[in-house]
Amino acid sequence: MDRSEIESKLNDLLVDELGIDRDAIAQDAKFEEDLDVDSLGVVELLMALEDNFGVKIPDEEAEQITTVGEAVDLVEKKLAS
Amino acid sequence: MEDRRVVITGLGTINPVGATVDATWKNLLSGTSGIGRVQRVDVSDLPSKIAGEVSDFEVTDYIPKRLARRMDRYAQFFWVAARDALADAGIAYEEDDPEAYRTGVVVGSGIGGVESFEQEIDTLFHVGPHRVSPYGIPKIIANIAGGQVSIDFNLYGPNTTAVTACAASANAIGDAGELIKRGAADVMVAGGADASITRFAMAGFAQARALSTNNDDPVGASRPFDADRDGFVMAEGGAALILEEREHALARGATVYAELVGYGMSADAYHITLPRPGGDGAARAMKAALDHARITPEDISVINAHGTSTQANDATETVAIKTVFGDRAYRVPTSSTKSMTGHLLGGAGAVEAIASVLTIRDGTIPPTINYATPDPECDLDYVPNEAREAEVRYVMSNSFGFGGHNVALIFTAA
Numbered sequence: 354m355d356r357s358e359i360e361s362k363l364n365d366l367l368v369d370e371l372g373i374d375r376d377a378i379a380q381d382a383k384f385e386e387d388l389d390v391d392s393l394g395v396v397e398l399l400m401a402l403e404d405n406f407g408v409k410i411p412d413e414e415a416e417q418i419t420t421v422g423e424a425v426d427l428v429e430k431k432l433a434s
Numbered sequence: 435m436e437d438r439r440v441v442i443t444g445l446g447t448i449n450p451v452g453a454t455v456d457a458t459w460k461n462l463l464s465g466t467s468g469i470g471r472v473q474r475v476d477v478s479d480l481p482s483k484i485a486g487e488v489s490d491f492e493v494t495d496y497i498p499k500r501l502a503r504r505m506d507r508y509a510q511f512f513w514v515a516a517r518d519a520l521a522d523a524g525i526a527y528e529e530d531d532p533e534a535y536r537t538g539v540v541v542g543s544g545i546g547g548v549e550s551f552e553q554e555i556d557t558l559f560h561v562g563p564h565r566v567s568p569y570g571i572p573k574i575i576a577n578i579a580g581g582q583v584s585i586d587f588n589l590y591g592p593n594t595t596a597v598t599a600c601a602a603s604a605n606a607i608g609d610a611g612e613l614i615k616r617g618a619a620d621v622m623v624a625g626g627a628d629a630s631i632t633r634f635a636m637a638g639f640a641q642a643r644a645l646s647t648n649n650d651d652p653v654g655a656s657r658p659f660d661a662d663r664d665g666f667v668m669a670e671g672g673a674a675l676i677l678e679e680r681e682h683a684l685a686r687g688a689t690v691y692a693e694l695v696g697y698g699m700s701a702d703a704y705h706i707t708l709p710r711p712g713g714d715g716a717a718r719a720m721k722a723a724l725d726h727a728r729i730t731p732e733d734i735s736v737i738n739a740h741g742t743s744t745q746a747n748d749a750t751e752t753v754a755i756k757t758v759f760g761d762r763a764y765r766v767p768t769s770s771t772k773s774m775t776g777h778l779l780g781g782a783g784a785v786e787a788i789a790s791v792l793t794i795r796d797g798t799i800p801p802t803i804n805y806a807t808p809d810p811e812c813d814l815d816y817v818p819n820e821a822r823e824a825e826v827r828y829v830m831s832n833s834f835g836f837g838g839h840n841v842a843l844i845f846t847a848a
Contacts, residue, residue: 372500389500396568404565 354406359428362405363421370401380422386419402428440611441848444676445788446515446625449792450669451775452484455519455793459787459792462701462800464820467653467774469667475633484652485631486669486776492841504509504569506547509628511672511781512579513586513818516623520587523676525621527588536592538619539580542602542626544835546576549632567635567791576780578670579627581829591619597780599835601742602626602838603673604783604843607698610677620682625784628673635666642707644744655778657804658741658770659748659812666742669776673784675791680848693789694824696729696830696844698722707836709746716740719840720758720830727844731759731826734766734844736799736824738831739816741770742777749811756814767824769817773803783833790829790845797826 360380366372373388384390388396391420399406402424403410408431418424445455447801451470452458461468477483488511493502496514505513516539527534550573557565557810562790572578577595584593596605603626610624630636639645640840646665648655654665683690702715709716724731741749754764755760777784793799798821805818826847833841 372503393504393568393572400565400567 354432356374356425356429359425363428366405371398378421380420382421383419384421385419398424406432410430413428417420436775438615438617440614440694441521441680441683442675442691442694442791442845443678443683444519444525445691446518446522447671447673447785447788448491448672449671449775449781449785450488450490451780452512453488453544455522455788456787459834461663461811462774462789463798465774465801465803465819465821467803468669469652469656472631474631477636478782480633481640481647482636482665482668483647484655484667486661486667487631488671495848501586502639502742504573504763506545506550506573507670508547508627508672509582511629512541512625512627512674515625515672515674516583516587519623519625519674519676520606520836523678525676529588531588533638534588535590535743536619537589537621537625538613539589539593540596540601540606540613541574541580542596542604542780542783543579544597544599544602544628545630546634547574548630548635550574552632554633555717568774572698576704580806583623591616597711598783598839599837600777601833601835601839601841602780602783604745604787604831604833605699605839605840607677607694607697607784607787608841608843611643611694611697614679620679622677623674624677625672625674626780628669628711628781629781630779631670636726639668645708647742649763656773658743658773658802659752659806659809660805663743663745663748663764664687666772667743669778669845671778672784673788675784675787690848693848694703695845696723696842697725697840698724698726698828700840702838704838704842709750709834710838711750713750713757715838715840716751716754716768716832716834717757720754720832720842723830723844729830729844731762733828734830735826736829737766737768738790738793738829738835739768741802743772747834749809751816752812756801761813765801765815767817767822768814769799769802771800783831786831786833787843787845790831794826794828794847796843798823799826825845
């Protein structure tokens with residue numbers, strides 16, 4: 354899966370699983386400030402990432418994610434390892 | 435604070451007979467049932483396959499998608515009812531509006547988010563704890579409906595929850611009225627909701643032998659006070675009333691529907707699901723409400739009965755009414771709107787409070803439908819099958835819940 358595929362799949366997850374408006378999604382969009390994803394929403398996002406990309410994301414690494422782009426980076430890294 | 439009086443200035447409901455107050459009232463007066471075969475869940479192996487569903491409920495027509503998906507169906511129903519009641523009362527607060535600090539919520543729910551509870555337990559058992567939703571707990575708790583409404587409508591005043599089963603939203607209304615009377619708030623959103631057409635709830639109530647199994651005749655299944663009644667019919671939905679301190683309402687020129695004048699409570703202290711034989715508990719709640727309103731049985735024009743269509747409730751409630759009203763019991767029209775709505779559990783008291791308030795406004799009593807065969811144990815005037823016009827001054831609304839909770843409310847023309 355290349356980066357653009359990850360991006361596209363993640364965007365779908367944000368829209369379908371978290372109910373985020375597609376127009377608001379950008380690589381530099383911050384989950385908390387820009388997308389109104391609260392701490393519960395971040396947990397939900399992690400569950401969606403793990404289930405849909407087949408990766409395991411420890412809490413310590415999850416806490417580092419603040420933007421959509423960083424989430425893509427993390428999934429890309431996990432898939433490569 | 436002795437002279438603070440409580441009036442009703444807004445109504446909202448979504449329930450099996452209507453998605454609005456107007457539709458609900460029209461259908462209650464025309465004797466239209468909201469009961470049908472259950473569509474939402476698989477009932478093939480359940481004894482009771484009928485219910486009052488809020489059909490065609492597209493939640494995103496009412497609530498933004500992101501918000502709605504974090505709420506259980508029961509909380510969605512209360513949210514919609516509260517939104518409509520606030521709009522009806524002409525109340526909308528910006529953040530930090532000083533008036534909003536004097537406005538609160540009391541919600542009643544029998545079970546809370548039981549559908550979400552079932553889903554999360556299923557996930558826990560079949561997938562594991564790591565996939566239990568972070569929204570699991572906030573979805574199921576019975577107080578979240580009130581919390582969510584306070585968040586979305588900027589209501590900073592007292593906010594609490596009554597969880598007294600089928601008496602819950604009657605308690606919510608009574609408790610909200612008391613908060614206004616003692617000066618803790620000027621305006622309260624009061625009501626309740628349940629959404630218990632789920633496999634667990636339908637199985638559980640059936641095992642308690644409380645549900646009708648008249649599956650071949652859904653519309654005829656809820657038949658309060660009729661000799662052939664065989665249990666209540668599960669229903670879902672929510673209702674909310676805006677309670678307001680009278681001077682506050684008059685000062686802002688609000689439309690006043692009615693006044694809340696009586697709130698009585700008692701406990702059977704007898705059995706978890708059965709009413710105390712002889713109806714002493716129910717009778718004491720009715721008497722307490724009359725005393726609170728400082729009126730006598732002679733003053734009551736209409737009773738909106740709890741009237742669930744179970745053998746035990748309807749016979750016991752009838753005895754209790756006779757205990758309180760004596761010979762007058764036979765002359766007070768006593769109807770059960772549950773014959774049409776089914777039993778909304780924690781939402782029932784508030785739907786019936788709305789029916790009571792509109793009975794006062796219009797001088798028309800909704801009927802008890804499906805009344806065909808008299809039961810010697812139930813021999814009052816149940817307003818059978820046809821709505822009736824009457825001069826209405828005071829209406830009593832009864833609500834009784836598992837646990838032996840008995841509540842009576844009394845409303846009068848403002």
